[in-house]
Amino acid sequence: MHFIETRGNDGTHPLKVTFSEAILSPIASYGGLYVPETLPELGTAFLEKHLGSGYKEMAKDILARFEVDIDEAVIDEALSLYDRFDDPSNPVPVVKVKDGLYVSELYHGPTRAFKDMALQPFGVVLSSIAQKRDENYLILAATSGDTGPAALETFKNRANVKVACMYPDGGTSDVQRLQMVTEDAPNLKVIGIRGNFDDAQSALKRLLASETFKAKLQEKHIKLSAANSVNFGRIIFQIMYHIHSYLELVRQGIIAVGDKVYLDVPSGNFGNVLGAYYALKMGLPVEKLIVASNENNILTELIQTGRYDMRGKSLIATTSPAMDILKSSNVERVLYDLYGAQRTRELMQQLDNEKYYELTPGELSVLQAYFCADFATAEEGRRYMKAAFENGYLMDPHTATCFKAYESCARENIPTIAYSTAEWTKFSPTIAEALTGEQGARDIDALKAIAETAGVTIPPMIEALFEKPIAQKTVIDKEKIEEEILTFI
Ligand SMILES: *Cc1c(COP(=O)(O)O)cnc(C)c1O
DSSP: OOEEETTOOOSSSOSSBOHHHHHHSOBOGGGOBEEESSOOOOHHHHHHHTTTOOHHHHHHHHHHHTTOOSOHHHHHHHHHGGGGSSOTTOSSOEEEEETTEEEEEOOOSTTSBTHHHHHHHHHHHHHHHHHHTTOEEEEEEEOSSSHHHHHHHHHTTOTTEEEEEEEETTSSOHHHHHHHHTOOOTTEEEEEESSOHHHHHHHHHHHHHOHHHHHHHHHTTEEEEOOSTTSHHHHGGGTHHHHHHHHHHHHTTSSOTTOOEEEEEEOSSSHHHHHHHHHHHTTOOEEEEEEEEOSOOHHHHHHHHSEEEOTTOOOOOOSSGGGOOSSOTTHHHHHHHHHOHHHHHHHHHHHHHHSEEEOOHHHHHHHHHHEEEEEOOHHHHHHHHHHHHHTTOOOOHHHHHHHHHHHHHOOTTSOEEEEEOBOGGGGHHHHHHHHHOOOOOOHHHHHHHHHHHHTOOOOHHHHGGGTSOOOOOOEEOGGGHHHHHHHHO
């Protein structure tokens, strides 16, 4: 299968690329993205076939339907990383919260957040393509907390790939920072930036545009790549767990194959819910996709009104920071699928130039046929966390946003699968506040308090962080980043 471009072709890019080409150069003509030329039709036959399969077997079949140009041995190695999740026989457990509401837990991997679902296998795939082509890649990442740890973990000691990861010093949780600064491998560099996440991100953008930087990389025969979720190499691994979660409900006797469900997704850059959209398009019986947001509710506004409006808005730092976003990149892939390349290019150019676009009423009703959306404030999030806890379920603030959207969007007679994107251990001070009202606890204290109150254990990889030596000590002003990275490579 080939991949084509969301904004059409500008004559300087190839008309179609393979899966591995789309991974290596994810940016297409006019600044667009790559999307599959057609989606494989799975239908209910695929679901019946995989009722008795394990996660990896089903995942491998999906990769085969996309006809990815990756050697089978590499695919097997990539998928074998799911064996390192808490339960190798089921890396993504689906648990009941109450009648009609189930939570699919995407955080049972090494860094305790859903980014592992895609980045774990993606690391193997990218490194193997680089080796096969005898090329070297530098991956630059700016992170507010979850992508950084997951990218470092997956590329640690992998051949032909180096990672330089920038985070805002003081702008992440202790657990997130420790996950990064205790990573010790010669191909990894972690850089704390004095400033906030926007400073880290704009520093990264400047670097990508710097001619001296690019020339230096070229001298050393190093190519640049990105591990963010515009890369289809990540999206493909985010289709599978939606199908798996559906099959889990069938296995648990809650639905029969063919019954509809809602998929309720805490969203930021729209990669997770895009995977759900593709699963629906490939034949998964989904009534509607529910998009949950926090106070940065630009996606709620788009889906409710048809307006994508960044004018006069600035990013709000919330208690669910992985969803703090204004420009949500993967929406573009849905625009393309619903309205075609020409219209997508028009809308995205308007967004770039005027920070705004508006769908026609006809376009909006097409969008609303697939999506429903709502957002939760921090206060509402705390209420949902507390209520769920009293009902026996411990969840993080990102997951909590789904509960509001569930109440707004789901009809009772159709089961809902909400997604939990982070373990409680990653955002323990916020959860401790929700449960006890006490503010400002340090991570280590909040972790212990919650573990005791809830009668759960802190997983070993989180507990160990507080004892590990700090391997990455660089904290610098943003002006110094280029120099620092050049020294590293
Ligand atoms: C990345 C992330 C999200 C948002 O996912 P998108 O695919 O960017 O929409 C939500 N929750 C957590 C914990 C995350 O790390």
